[in-house]
Amino acid sequence: MKKKSGDFFSALKSIILPESNDQRAANGPVTNNVILKELLDCFDNSCKRESVGKSLLFNMHFLVILHPDVYEERLSSLPIIVKEALKAFYLKLKSYKKNYDELSPVSFHWHFRFAPGTDFNQEKITVEDVRVIGMLTGLKPIGSGGGDRHNTAKVTMKSKATNVFDKMDINLDVLRHLHFAENGTFTVKFNPELNITHVAVTNNATTQITARKADAGLARIEYYTADTSKDAVYIMKDTEIVIARKEPENLGYSNYLLIESGFVSNPHARIRWNEAQRSFQIASFSNNETRVNETVIEKSEAGNPRWFDLRDKSQVLLNGMVTLTFKQL
Known part of the structure; x- marks a missing residue:
């Protein structure tokens, strides 16, 4: 039997995020804790939706879209946000582990990609907005051919109408105008011991050779x-x-x-x-x-x-x- 996650994760977020910042007032500023909370909510939703039987599945790829002004303001904090998110992810996985036969990570690495943007999916991105898109695996390159299935992908994303994370289709064309720069892209190896201690989270600027080889x-x-x-x-x-x-x-x-x-x-x-x-x-x-x-x-x-x-x-x-x-x- 799967463990219900609501009480645990609510308690976890209250520990990680100061109470004054956890509940943001309407049109409030996008702080580091606001970005972190959106990542935690997206991850939590994926554990509930992706897990099957006694196998615990969860999103390992995340796209985060911020207004350009907010992106520039938060750029130096992004490695810390990623590290704090991973700490929370591992805490959650540890709490679930005893209720499943196995963890089933779909990748050997966590991937986080931040980008500035003023609109996404026919919605304006303001300085008060954070858009987090979660996926089990990464997106295929846009225009890669027959496997694209009408150039759409299923992702975990928050609907503006309901303000809750849900599974939905997005057209990959909405990502064409976004620039995921190397200094806003982070890859961290998945630790099966569910511990991020002593792991340095850095951006992908140090792995350009590997990235170029992977592209080819x-x-x-x-x-x-x-x-x-x-x-x-x-x-x-x-x-x-x-x-x-x-x-x-x-x-x-x-x-x-x-x-x-x-x-x-x-x-x-x-x-x-x-x-x-x-x-x-x-x-x-x-x-x-x-x-x-x-x-x-x-x-x-x-x-x-x-x-x-x-x-x-x-x-x-x-x-x-x-x-x-x-x-x-």
């Missing part, structure tokens, strides 16, 4: 499905991807390699870039066989993956029917 692609995966006699190419741009059968519930994820074959499990495997070891790795979650260069990869659970080295030009065989050739870029 980390790896090229050529795959062939024997049952349909189809072949295709997938460019791996995320530091971790999921290989899964093409099903409607998977279409909204930007880091999924979806294969239209009954011989592929859902999910079947993950491939990741291990920054510490500077190497690619693979984990299998299928009851059906997964081979890498004729070596059978032992199955592991999604919440506790066992990783195996995936070398350049390796051949991966899924269930004896789908062949993938992995090439580093």
